[in-house]
Amino acid sequence: MTPRSRRRLSGWLATIVLVAAVTVVIKLLHPHGPSRGLAVIYILVVLSVAVRWGPAFAFGASLLSAAAFDYFFLSPQDVFGLPDLADAEAFAAFLATAIMASQLAGRLRQQVREAARLAQEQAALRRIASLVARGLPPIEVFSDIAEEAGLLLDAEIALFARHDPDALITVLAQWGAVGTDVPVGSRWPIADPLPMTSTTQTDWTAGPTDNEAASGPCAEAARKMGIRSSVVSPIVIEGRPWGLILVATRSTALSASAAQQVGDFSELLATAIRNAENQAELRASRARVVAAADETRRRIERDLHDSAQQRLVSLALDVRAAQAAVPPERTELRAELSQVADGLVSVLEELRELSRGLHPAILAEGGLRPALKALARRSPIAVELNVCVEKRLPQQVEVTTYYVVSELLTNAAKHAQASAIHVGVDAPDSVLLLSVRDDGIGGADPRRGSGLIGVLDRVEAIGGTVAVQSPVHAGTRVDVEIPIILTSGDSS
Numbered sequence: 001m002t003p004r005s006r007r008r009l010s011g012w013l014a015t016i017v018l019v020a021a022v023t024v025v026i027k028l029l030h031p032h033g034p035s036r037g038l039a040v041i042y043i044l045v046v047l048s049v050a051v052r053w054g055p056a057f058a059f060g061a062s063l064l065s066a067a068a069f070d071y072f073f074l075s076p077q078d079v080f081g082l083p084d085l086a087d088a089e090a091f092a093a094f095l096a097t098a099i100m101a102s103q104l105a106g107r108l109r110q111q112v113r114e115a116a117r118l119a120q121e122q123a124a125l126r127r128i129a130s131l132v133a134r135g136l137p138p139i140e141v142f143s144d145i146a147e148e149a150g151l152l153l154d155a156e157i158a159l160f161a162r163h164d165p166d167a168l169i170t171v172l173a174q175w176g177a178v179g180t181d182v183p184v185g186s187r188w189p190i191a192d193p194l195p196m197t198s199t200t201q202t203d204w205t206a207g208p209t210d211n212e213a214a215s216g217p218c219a220e221a222a223r224k225m226g227i228r229s230s231v232v233s234p235i236v237i238e239g240r241p242w243g244l245i246l247v248a249t250r251s252t253a254l255s256a257s258a259a260q261q262v263g264d265f266s267e268l269l270a271t272a273i274r275n276a277e278n279q280a281e282l283r284a285s286r287a288r289v290v291a292a293a294d295e296t297r298r299r300i301e302r303d304l305h306d307s308a309q310q311r312l313v314s315l316a317l318d319v320r321a322a323q324a325a326v327p328p329e330r331t332e333l334r335a336e337l338s339q340v341a342d343g344l345v346s347v348l349e350e351l352r353e354l355s356r357g358l359h360p361a362i363l364a365e366g367g368l369r370p371a372l373k374a375l376a377r378r379s380p381i382a383v384e385l386n387v388c389v390e391k392r393l394p395q396q397v398e399v400t401t402y403y404v405v406s407e408l409l410t411n412a413a414k415h416a417q418a419s420a421i422h423v424g425v426d427a428p429d430s431v432l433l434l435s436v437r438d439d440g441i442g443g444a445d446p447r448r449g450s451g452l453i454g455v456l457d458r459v460e461a462i463g464g465t466v467a468v469q470s471p472v473h474a475g476t477r478v479d480v481e482i483p484i485i486l487t488s489g490d491s492s
Contacts, residue, residue: 011053015061018045023068042069047105058105145245145269146175152265153258155247157227161188162243169244177250181225188218199233199263201254222248229253233266237274245269316344363402367392368425371402379409381421381438388426396462397432397482401425404455408436408478411451416440416476430484437477444470452478 022041042065049061142160150158157176161169168187182188204219204227222230230248234241245266247258323337363371369387376383392398405423412418418440426433446452446468455478459466464482 007053011049011057012060014052015045015049015057015064018048019061019064019068022065023072026069027072042066058103141272142173143175145272146173149245149247149262149265150175153231153247153254153261155254156250157225157230157246157248159246160243161246163241172243178225181221188221190218199231199259199266201231201259202229203253204228204230226250229258231258231262233259233262235266235270235273237270242270242273312344312348316341316348319344363398368398368401371398372405372423372425375402375406375409376423379421380413381409381416381418383409384420384422386422386424388424389432391427393427393432393484397484400458400462400464400482401432401434401480403458404434404480405436407451407455411444412436412438412440412476415444416442418475427484432480432482432484434480434482435477436480437475439475441472442470442474442476443472444468444476455480 019042022045026041042062045065046058046061049057146158146160149160150156155176157178158174159171159178159182160173161171164170164187168189171182171184171186171188174182174184204222225248227248228250229252230246231254232244232246235243235245245262247254247262319337319341323334323341326334326337328334362374368389372385372387376385393401409421409423412421416438418438421436421438424433424435444452446456452466452468456466459480459482462482464480467479468476469479470476
């Protein structure tokens, strides 16, 4: 028996049972009141059936109620008879009222279903929007989009794909009983009968003569997965076809409203997808700016070391040699040459300090541990350093960590009025964890334009996060998480 047949059978059985129950109730109440007044109770049956099974069953319940009331309460000796004019008018009014009530109940039920559908769509979009706001990579957002679409339509399979310039599509995410037939990253041709400007619903059980889309690699994959019914809806962003979303079932056919639902959902998704792309583009742009600035710093430091610093060292040695060659009686000249040599050494030290600020050579040569130890030694506030990182990390991660620690130590020395700072660094799995805390006056707020703004920008540019806790008079704690991703050009 099909689900539709089961629903019809359950509706008729419920109608008969409810009419019988109301008839029994009226029989019991009949001695205590007029039967015609009690007939209004049948309205409850009609309304119940209308809400649960729809207007057609409500009309049947109305006729059955009228027949039962006529048989048991109007005609003598429990037989069907012709009612008088007053009774006929009453029955006509009752039947009209019942039909109107059932229609209103049906409309109400339709509105409730529509409201529930809209609520589901909005809830799905809110969940996707929250993922976008958290700055997750687009591929993670796409996986959730596929899942939300499948759950929204009560489907068994959902696919999310992007159009490519070569007229193929690339599967970005999948959900449900897809298996290995359509893996993420696979590329597929789109048959011409599948329009990219309107939502298409397909019955895959139809023969090739009845189903225009029943040919090609996509059709073969659909039949291999046992798909019975599917809906494909394009995703259009700024007037161009960006991709598509597909939902499908294998056991039952999708409802007639599925195409409209998927179409509406895909229109709402376009905004979320564009936001995700914009955030990804912004993060990539910020990362390129930071990387370019670091490379510039590195080049300047190298130029200073290889040219200016070496030249100053050479000049200082020449002056010292000239000083040694001056006769002992020329004390004034020897003193002047010594002063020049000392000045050259002082300039050289200042230049080295400036060079370390641009890009510390010790970081490139020895890694985080010695570089952070050098920062701790130069800090005017006592620093307790705990670095649990033995291996070299990607260059971008090491440079970011170094400058974050440098900036936070500088902030603490300028503003915190602290007596001690604790710096902890660890790198479990694929993330670097940095914690910097002091016992100062607290009250640090990135929104006030402090050095924390630079920390936030640098960390977020490579996909990291920063959490600041700085209650007044209770010190400041900054926790940083940086993903460890080795990219081309990084050295480990």
